Each structure stands twice: as structure tokens, then as C-alpha cells.
Amino acid sequence: MEQSLVILKPDTLQRGLAGQVLSRFENKGLKIVGMKLTRLTRELAEKHYSEHRAKEFFEDVVGYITSGPVILMVLEGPSAITVIRQMLGPTDGRKAPAGTIRGDFGIATRYNLVHASDSPEAALREIALFFRADELLCYDRDVNKWIWQV
Ligand code: CDP
């Protein structure tokens, strides 16, 4: 079973959309195995976005992600990494199709509501960056017996 690191970014919380976004993941059948409300330090944010260090938007995206509270989550399910990226849609809200989170709730490239790991390697790295092993819970969610029967 796959796990992905998901961040509800500061715009999601400031706009009061955390519940609606979380509902989409729950309705899809993804299981919350880790969750915390926090405000990222600059150091953690820079580590998280280290692949973008040389890009012209690096300072701006670090400023954005540290600007207010975020919800960090580890979500689990079959092919969770790909499934969640599809639920987010493309980075730019103007290009994200209706039905995706970024397509339905945003119209910007920077303020695009949610981060999700884009590969198994990224998921491992990002989960370890934000969660200790004992902060991830192993439990049965009854509905997954039906939803995960791929
Ligand atoms: O989040 P995603 O993987 O879709 O996009 P990315 O290319 O890895 O960029 C990371 C984040 O940087 C985006 O989600 C945007 O919030 C931000 N970004 C930006 O501020 N300006 C850009 N031109 C591109 C991305």
C-alpha cells in the first residue's frame, strides 16, 4: 500500500477550505495515517522545496508556504501517489481541469492549495522530513475493505 505526503497550504486554511479538501481525500477512500497542524519554519520549507532552489520562484514559494498554518498529512491507499496528484490537477489553477482540487478552488500558479508527493522517492523523503515513524498510525478503516478491493 502506498503512502503520500500531502500539505494543505496556507491559502487552504486562510480560505476555510480545509474541510472540503480533506473530504475529497476521505471520500476517495484514502486513509489518514498521519496529520498535524503546524507552521513551517524557513529551514523546513527550504528543505521541502530544495529541488526548486535554483528557480526564480524559490523565495516566493518558501515565503508562501511559511506565511501561515498548514496541515501536514500522510495519506495511504492503492497507488496513492498517482491518485492524489490526479486529484490535485496541474500546478496552474487556470490549466487544472474542473473536478480537480486546483481546478475547482483556484486560479493561480503559486496559491494552489495543496502539495502532494510526485514519486515514491519524493514521498519517502517528504514523509521523513515531517513525521517521525511513531507519528504514523496503523489502523483499519472499515470502508477500505470495500474501496481497496482493486
Ligand atoms: O506543486 P507542484 O508539484 O504541482 O509544482 P512544482 O512545479 O513542484 O512547484 C512547487 C510549488 O511552487 C507549486 O505548487 C507552486 O505553489 C509554486 N510555484 C510558484 O510559485 N511559481 C511557479 N512558477 C511554479 C510553482
Ligand code: MG
Ligand atoms: Mg512538485
